Amino acid sequence: MRDELNGVPSFDGLKTFLAVCRRMSITGAGEALHLTQSAVSRQIQSLERSLGVQLFRRQHRGIKLTSAGQSLRDLVGPWSDELARFCATHGTARLAPVTVTASVGVTALWLLPRLAAFNNAHPDIDLRIAAHNRVVDLESEDVDLAVRYSQGAPAGDAILMFGDTILPVAAPELKSAFKSSSGILEHPLIEFDDRARPWLTWNEWLSILELPTTPPPRLLRFNHYDQVIQAALEGQGIALGRLPLVRPLIQQGRLVAPAWKPRKSDFGYWLLTRKRLRPEAETVMEWLMQEANAEQNYE
Amino acid sequence: MRDELNGVPSFDGLKTFLAVCRRMSITGAGEALHLTQSAVSRQIQSLERSLGVQLFRRQHRGIKLTSAGQSLRDLVGPWSDELARFCATHGTARLAPVTVTASVGVTALWLLPRLAAFNNAHPDIDLRIAAHNRVVDLESEDVDLAVRYSQGAPAGDAILMFGDTILPVAAPELKSAFKSSSGILEHPLIEFDDRARPWLTWNEWLSILELPTTPPPRLLRFNHYDQVIQAALEGQGIALGRLPLVRPLIQQGRLVAPAWKPRKSDFGYWLLTRKRLRPEAETVMEWLMQEANAEQNYE
DNA sequence: CGTTCGCATGACGACTACGCATGCATGCTG
DNA sequence: CAGCATGCATGCGTAGTCGTCATGCGAACG
Numbered sequence: 001m002r003d004e005l006n007g008v009p010s011f012d013g014l015k016t017f018l019a020v021c022r023r024m025s026i027t028g029a030g031e032a033l034h035l036t037q038s039a040v041s042r043q044i045q046s047l048e049r050s051l052g053v054q055l056f057r058r059q060h061r062g063i064k065l066t067s068a069g070q071s072l073r074d075l076v077g078p079w080s081d082e083l084a085r086f087c088a089t090h091g092t093a094r095l096a097p098v099t100v101t102a103s104v105g106v107t108a109l110w111l112l113p114r115l116a117a118f119n120n121a122h123p124d125i126d127l128r129i130a131a132h133n134r135v136v137d138l139e140s141e142d143v144d145l146a147v148r149y150s151q152g153a154p155a156g157d158a159i160l161m162f163g164d165t166i167l168p169v170a171a172p173e174l175k176s177a178f179k180s181s182s183g184i185l186e187h188p189l190i191e192f193d194d195r196a197r198p199w200l201t202w203n204e205w206l207s208i209l210e211l212p213t214t215p216p217p218r219l220l221r222f223n224h225y226d227q228v229i230q231a232a233l234e235g236q237g238i239a240l241g242r243l244p245l246v247r248p249l250i251q252q253g254r255l256v257a258p259a260w261k262p263r264k265s266d267f268g269y270w271l272l273t274r275k276r277l278r279p280e281a282e283t284v285m286e287w288l289m290q291e292a293n294a295e296q297n298y299e
Numbered sequence: 300m301r302d303e304l305n306g307v308p309s310f311d312g313l314k315t316f317l318a319v320c321r322r323m324s325i326t327g328a329g330e331a332l333h334l335t336q337s338a339v340s341r342q343i344q345s346l347e348r349s350l351g352v353q354l355f356r357r358q359h360r361g362i363k364l365t366s367a368g369q370s371l372r373d374l375v376g377p378w379s380d381e382l383a384r385f386c387a388t389h390g391t392a393r394l395a396p397v398t399v400t401a402s403v404g405v406t407a408l409w410l411l412p413r414l415a416a417f418n419n420a421h422p423d424i425d426l427r428i429a430a431h432n433r434v435v436d437l438e439s440e441d442v443d444l445a446v447r448y449s450q451g452a453p454a455g456d457a458i459l460m461f462g463d464t465i466l467p468v469a470a471p472e473l474k475s476a477f478k479s480s481s482g483i484l485e486h487p488l489i490e491f492d493d494r495a496r497p498w499l500t501w502n503e504w505l506s507i508l509e510l511p512t513t514p515p516p517r518l519l520r521f522n523h524y525d526q527v528i529q530a531a532l533e534g535q536g537i538a539l540g541r542l543p544l545v546r547p548l549i550q551q552g553r554l555v556a557p558a559w560k561p562r563k564s565d566f567g568y569w570l571l572t573r574k575r576l577r578p579e580a581e582t583v584m585e586w587l588m589q590e591a592n593a594e595q596n597y598e
Numbered sequence: 599c600g601t602t603c604g605c606a607t608g609a610c611g612a613c614t615a616c617g618c619a620t621g622c623a624t625g626c627t628g
Numbered sequence: 629c630a631g632c633a634t635g636c637a638t639g640c641g642t643a644g645t646c647g648t649c650a651t652g653c654g655a656a657c658g
Contacts, residue, residue: 011310027604039647041606046646051390060655061604068389075385079378086374090367092351326635338616340636345615359624360635 013047014076016040017055021073025062034279097126098281100288102147105192105225106269107131109245111147114291121287125280133194133224138274144281145288146272158272161292162244164265166200169241169255170232177238178258181209185217188237192228193221200240200265208263229255244269244295312346313375315339316354320372324361333578396425397580399587401446404491404524405568406430408544410446413590420586424579432493432523437573443580444587445571457571460591461543463564465499468531468540468554476537477557480508484516487536491527492520499539499564507562528554543568543594 019029020040027037048055055069065073102111107129118127130136136143138156147161148154168184170177177183189202206213220237222228229246232239233254241250241257242265249255271288273281318328319339326336347354354368364372401410406428417426429435435442437455446460447453467483469476476482488501505512519536521527528545531538532553540549540556541564548554570587572580 011314015310025604026606036648037605038607038649042646045606051386052393053389053391058605063605071389072385075381082374086371087350090350090352090370094351324635325637335617336636337618337638340638341615344637357636362636 010047010050013043013050014072015080016043017047018073018077018080020044020056020063021065021069021077024065034282094126095124095280096278097128098145098278098284099128099130099143100145100147100284101130101132101136101143103133103149103225104131105228105242105245106147106149108224108226109229113248118284118287122283125283127284138272144274144277145285147288148270148272149267150270151267154270154272156272157275158270159289161269161271161289162296164267164269165243165262166205166265167241167243167257167262168205168238169229169246169250169257170238171235172253172256173235174238175256178256178260181258181260182211184209184238185211188218188220190220190222190228190231190237190239192225192240193223194225195223200267202240205240247295309346309349312342312349313371314379315342316346317372317376317379319343319355319362320364320368320376323364333581393425394423394579395577396427397444397577397583398427398429398442399444399446399583400429400431400435400442402432402448402524403430404527404541404544405446405448407523407525408528412547417583417586421582424582426583437571443573443576444584446587447569447571448566449569450566453569453571455571456574457569458588460568460570460588461595463566463568464542464561465504465564466540466542466556466561467504467537468528468545468549468556469537470532470534471552471555472534473537474555477555477559480557480559481510483508483537484510487517487519489519489521489527489530489536489538491524491539492522493524499566501539504539546594 016029016033019033020026023029023032026040026044029035030037030040033040044055053068054066055072056063057066100111108131111129115127115129118125130143135148136146138144138146148158149164153160168178170187174187177187191202202217202219203213206217218237220231222231225242225245228239229241229249231237232241233249241255243262246255250257269292271285271292273285277285315328315332318331319325322328322331325339325343328334329336329339332339343354352367353365354371355362356365399410407430410428414426414428417424429442434447435445437443437445447457448463452459467477469486473486476486490501501516501518502512505516517536519530521530524541524544527538528540528548530536531540532548540554542561545554549556568591570584570591572584576584
């Protein structure tokens with residue numbers, strides 16, 4: 001009973017009404033509005049009650065606009081657009097930026113290549129990437145989302161994006177190295193040298209491949225994974241490729257991998273979210289997970 | 300941060316915005332919307348924040364629309380009307396009726412004559428009068444407002460509408476009776492006979508006027524006050540007039556009163572409200588009090 | 599028939615938005 | 629020029645709204 005004296009119903013209900021009209025579904029509108037079906041159902045009911053007209057005919061499955069509903073949609077529909085236009089013209093308000101953090105390697109090899117597409121699809125969302133190798137605290141550092149490479153689920157609200165698979169990669173000119181496993185030893189090995197956490201190292205790989213570790217192989221060390229890959233691209237040696245990060249490079253033929261022994265790692269790429277996500281951040285999250293699923297389908 | 304993904308602000312804020320535009324005052328809009336100035340101020344602020352534009356320029360006294368504010372008003376202004384029109388056309392929703400109870404006398408002599416004006420001013424409010432002489436319980440009997448004639452404040456939320464003044468009245472053809480106080484005894488005395496509560500009676504008046512009560516005067520008794528007045532109008536005798544109820548009749552010359560001794564009564568007309576009033580009922584209350592104030596000004 | 603899909607609804611809970619009291623800046627008045 | 633009136637902003641505490649969760653119900657699908 002929040003109506004004004006005149007019989008004008010709550011304007012806010014109209015926004016929901018339009019969303020329902022667009023998808024012709026209460027459940028669907030709920031998703032679009034980041035609400036539950038329940039909430040939308042109630043809003044529509046309250047709107048109908050407040051103006052005393054059935055707007056939708058509820059059917060076995062789905063809903064249908066009544067004639068009154070159609071009139072209302074035709075009347076109100078344009079308003080939303082006009083208002084949006086007004087906001088674009090006069091409004092200077094930007095949504096607060098959504099910040100995603102990831103390691104330098106993930107940022108360079110996975111995030112950045114996808115960024116343009118996102119900005120295209122959501123020009124209104126100001127997405128910022130904070131590339132750090134250190135683990136940041138989402139709550140305290142004003143970061144909304146984090147992509148973490150970790151063994152098992154990290155602490156906090158985390159969803160697995162995709163697992164990891166490790167395989168040696170090198171520039172095409174070195175592909176002869178992969179004819180036999182021992183060929184690897186003929187080239188420098190490029191090592192990802194993250195002091196903080198002992199990732200999969202060449203040492204382990206050599207033992208898995210039953211190759212001698214003496215004399216010690218020549219190692220090139222980098223502390224950012226993208227530099228590891230960069231060096232490999234430049235033909236400086238053989239790197240341990242993390243498949244989700246290097247797959248496009250392999251597909252483009254800019255890196256080659258041996259036919260043998262891709263190894264599923266027990267590490268995975270996890271998406272961490274802060275406790276309470278703003279709707280924009282929610283959108284970013286959904287997009288990340290969608291991209292992640294595309295990746296997963298390769299596994 | 301209830302906005303949708305697009306930059307459209309809360310529609311509800313717009314309604315408030317329009318109200319402010321109409322009266323060019325935040326305080327004023329508050330009254331119109333039955334809200335406090337505080338609430339309106341916040342809503343406007345939140346609207347401004349959500350679309351990132353100053354809508355009003357705050358000045359020493361009052362406010363001024365900025366150019367953005369003007370644009371918005373011009374854009375949104377018509378919507379409210381169109382929506383109201385839509386509601387009128389398609390909407391069948393009526394506000395729940397507002398019920399006012401009063402004694403039969405007050406209803407006939409004070410309420411009914413004013414009712415047409417109210418219905419004119421508020422065609423959307425369905426005002427119903429329940430005329431009972433018995434005291435009804437507002438909460439339990441689904442009654443919003445009650446006008447009560449009582450000595451001192453009645454129990455509950457009550458405001459004094461106006462006091463009472465008693466004076467003898469009669470039809471013009473009996474006006475000779477008022478030349479001297481004893482002239483009264485030459486005519487039948489019309490008595491309001493409310494068994495439940497002993498109102499001011501002729502017996503008391505005769506003793507006040509120092510007139511003999513023996514032989515007992517001829518009394519006409521009615522149990523509804525409007526019948527008392529009706530009888531007086533028909534020249535059947537002299538009634539004790541309650542000034543607020545009979546003033547119009549005196550002004551029209553349909554009743555006459557003696558020049559002497561109008562007596563302020565310690566009874567008064569009180570407006571009782573139920574605990575939680577709906578906005579419509581609030582409107583009715585305001586109207587009643589306004590009418591009451593007009594009456595008070597005669598006192 | 600059991601399952602699924604889509605909407606409605608009862609109970610509960612968090613968060614919003616309101617009211618109250620107050621502050622501040624300005625203008626008006628005697 | 630002091631004191632009061634007016635109009636908007638704001639801190640704080642709270643009532644009530646609105647959303648979520650869980651569940652129910654009816655129809656269609658395989």
